[in-house]
Amino acid sequence: MSDGTISWRQLWDETAALHGRPQARWLCEEASGAFGDEFRDVLQRPATERQVAHLDAMLARLLAGEPLQYVLGHWSFRTLDLLVDRRVLIPRPETELVVGAAIEHARALLGRFPDRPLPMADLGTGSGAIGLSLAAELPRGAVEVWLTDVSADALDVARANAAGLGIAGAGVRFGEGSWFAALPSELVGALALVVSNPPYIAHDDPRVEPSVRGWEPAAALFAGPDGLADVRTIAAAAATWLRPNGRLVVEVGSGQGAEAAAILSAAGLGEVEVLPDLAGHDRIATAVRD
């Protein structure tokens, strides 16, 4: 507890000794309510008791093993600052690349198809990271993006994040249910783009870090004995829901590229491609409805 004399400079130094400087900075910014340049301005000022109590509470949660992103309550993803908590997967940097690829395809599809808004879907949206990025980064009014999830809790988080988009969120729609079943039947054969980052970890994968297994929703992570159960389900229905020349973009796990490509081909999709992430690992599987 502060007696009103400890400065933010001292608190930052003390927190950095335990958690490193960048992480300590994020925590102190959150507790002080002063971000970026504003935090520099408060460095010499004393923290209030309430602010120190907030910092202490966050440090206790970190000590219990909770991921930093949940402790902070928000995390940045491309152009967005997303609310995140235990109801949703923490959005990952590799998914930012998947969105980059999806946005390139979306721009090409906007050039190919004249109808506006052009319908697209983000299946298994979680925090809304993928679908809301499409809505925020593509030209205003050009797309209608459906955000779906089987988890009502996750959709509540995605809705809250959509509200933060302002006018760019006007073309966002929500559907609750399993994969394509969350969408209205009018979209059968009409979607220009389907993007998904489905669960793709095998149930017994020993490489999953304890903080991931212990804190993130299991339904967002695991998909059968080989991790590809949900990719199979999505691929099997994709040709029904995509329009001719519509595109599917799916995030896959490192080492799953060849198997994912075989699944997309077997589902009758064409132009199947697997692209790596910055570390050279399989990450994006994409295909087109002929």
Ligand SMILES: C[S@@+](CC[C@H](N)C(=O)[O-])C[C@H]1O[C@@H](n2cnc3c(N)ncnc32)[C@H](O)[C@@H]1O
């Ligand atoms: C790997 S997370 C991805 C979350 C978010 N799209 C992202 O990239 O950060 C997978 C998401 O799929 C959802 N999910 C799992 N099974 C599903 C199903 N059968 N139908 C729809 N969504 C499902 C989970 O609730 C979770 O939000």
